[in-house]
Amino acid sequence: xxxxxxxxxxxxxxxxxxxxxxxxxxxxxxxxxxxxxxxxxxxxxxxxxxxxxxxxxxxxxxxxxxxxxxxxxxxxxxxxxxxxxxxxxxxxxxxxxxxxxxxxxxxxxxxxxxxxxxxxxxxxxxxxxxxxxxxxxxxxxxxxxxxxxxxxxxxxxxxxxxxxxxxxxxxxxxxxxxxxxxxxxxxxxxxxxxxx
Numbered sequence: 191x192x193x194x195x196x197x198x199x200x201x202x203x204x205x206x207x208x209x210x211x212x213x214x215x216x217x218x219x220x221x222x223x224x225x226x227x228x229x230x231x232x233x234x235x236x237x238x239x240x241x242x243x244x245x246x247x248x249x250x251x252x253x254x255x256x257x258x259x260x261x262x263x264x265x266x267x268x269x270x271x272x273x274x275x276x277x278x279x280x281x282x283x284x285x286x287x288x289x290x291x292x293x294x295x296x297x298x299x300x301x302x303x304x305x306x307x308x309x310x311x312x313x314x315x316x317x318x319x320x321x322x323x324x325x326x327x328x329x330x331x332x333x334x335x336x337x338x339x340x341x342x343x344x345x346x347x348x349x350x351x352x353x354x355x356x357x358x359x360x361x362x363x364x365x366x367x368x369x370x371x372x373x374x375x376x377x378x379x380x381x382x383x384x385x386x
Contacts, residue, residue: 203258209244212266214313215305216241221283235259267310279333281360282317285326289317292324329358 200209220238223229229237235255239247242262247255282289293299297316301308320327332354338344 201258201261203261204250204254207245208247208258210242210262210266211244211306212242212262212310213306214301214308214310217267217310217313218282218286225283278360279330280326284360285329288326288329292320292326295324296320332358333360 199212200207219241223237223241224234227234227237232252235252236247238259239255243258247258250258290301293301293316299316317326332351335351335355337348337351337355340348
């Protein structure tokens with residue numbers, strides 16, 4: 191996110207201009223589809239582009255659609271973030287209720303009224319800037335807290351922490367193809383980035 195200029199909302203691509211709509215709710219919709227829909231690679235790319243790109247991409251061959259989607263993810267959604275190989279402490283989709291509550295708590299912002307208005311880059315900045323004491327920060331802290339070594343004085347603390355971790359754990363699969371779909375999309379984007 192740059193404060194000196196607005197984020198790009200289009201790209202010139204193989205002689206055509208493609209306009210994006212990267213409102214936070216649209217980006218989250220793509221993440222939800224990756225996690226919940228039973229789509230093959232072609233369908234996943236097509237659906238994601240239909241959500242994120244305002245004009246039609248139907249005439250582009252699949253290879254160019256992948257390059258366009260890669261550009262959108264690398265330059266506008268994930269930025270320079272590195273994909274973590276470790277266990278994640280937060281999910282934009284699975285933690286939606288905690289994100290909503292935290293935005294109300296910290297910013298007085300009703301995210302349902304910001305659909306179509308709040309950009310992804312601003313949304314991400316606000317999530318990353320949530321202060322301690324908000325519900326999302328509390329949940330992330332519980333998920334990432336290490337269980338202490340057992341002593342004769344902390345068995346109840348350990349029992350409580352294990353119960354909290356179980357309660358707030360991120361479920362790893364929504365359907366049988368979640369991991370395959372998420373991995374496929376990441377591999378598509380990674381391969382396209384490496385081929386540059």
